[in-house]
Amino acid sequence: IAGITQAPTSQILAAGRRMTLRCTQDMRHNAMYWYRQDLGLGLRLIHYSNTAGTTGKGEVPDGYSVSRANTDDFPLTLASAVPSQTSVYFCASSSGTDTQYFGPGTRLTVL
């Protein structure tokens, strides 16, 4: 692995289903982030984690949950997907006070 990986690349999901987006980094960064990007809007922070074992809410956390069991992994879970969660999801990592580096993204469609 080099950098940040995300899985799946894309997904079509029925409303009401549970879905986990995966994110793994190999840069030993302390901080990790989940953003969603919608047309005409800037990147919006969903949840973040400053170190393993801690998480925090961003600008748009409702309907999403995260966990940070170790340094490398930061999964994002949609407990019961709704159509308004259709978006492109980016995971990012940083040393905490420095540049954020992004994964390739997951394109999610909720029908």
Add this chain to the structure above:
Amino acid sequence: GQNIDQPTEMTATEGAIVQINCTYQTSGFNGLFWYQQHAGEAPTFLSYNVLDGLEEKGRFSSFLSRSKGYSYLLLKELQMKDSASYLCAAMDSNYQLIWGAGTKLIIKP
């Protein structure tokens, strides 16, 4: 509140120079970032300014005025591959990035 403003779209000619402006208002300030994002891809880091002045990096330069809450990204000798969205982001007192909506740059031959 916290806010980033940048133009929605700009058009420029191959070989020319273009300046993309960004104004910001944040709770505290720990630097200004510019990212490039090609369609369908992830944002990639271009530049970081935390002190006033110009930072030059090849064909790209970025300027910051902290007193005015203002930054610009300058792209010289434009190439077709520079067609992309350019995202401005300010880091607040909690080291969180506040993002603009991005400026779509269209390069014409």
